[in-house]
Amino acid sequence: MRRTAHIGEPPTRGNDWKTIRTLIPYLWEFKGRVLFALACLAAAKVATVAVPLVLKDIIDALDPKQALLVLPLTLLLAYGALR
Numbered sequence: 001m002r003r004t005a006h007i008g009e010p011p012t013r014g015n016d017w018k019t020i021r022t023l024i025p026y027l028w029e030f031k032g033r034v035l036f037a038l039a040c041l042a043a044a045k046v047a048t049v050a051v052p053l054v055l056k057d058i059i060d061a062l063d064p065k066q067a068l069l070v071l072p073l074t075l076l077l078a079y080g081a082l083r
Helices: 015-061 064-082
Strands: none
Touching: 015 064
């Protein structure tokens, strides 16, 4: 049998917001960086959703004759640009 220290009760759900409120004064020194990081996170989420939708529109816009010639190159360029 192992001996361990009593850790106590697990933290409650409300402690998350309390922790964030405690950190805000320290993070606000770097508010430009924090806001830039949040903007990058939002842009990444938008790009993740937009890539399949844009590729769908590109594929739907091609007719069968063009698809054989343009599809591989267009898909490659669009994927690279949106990633």
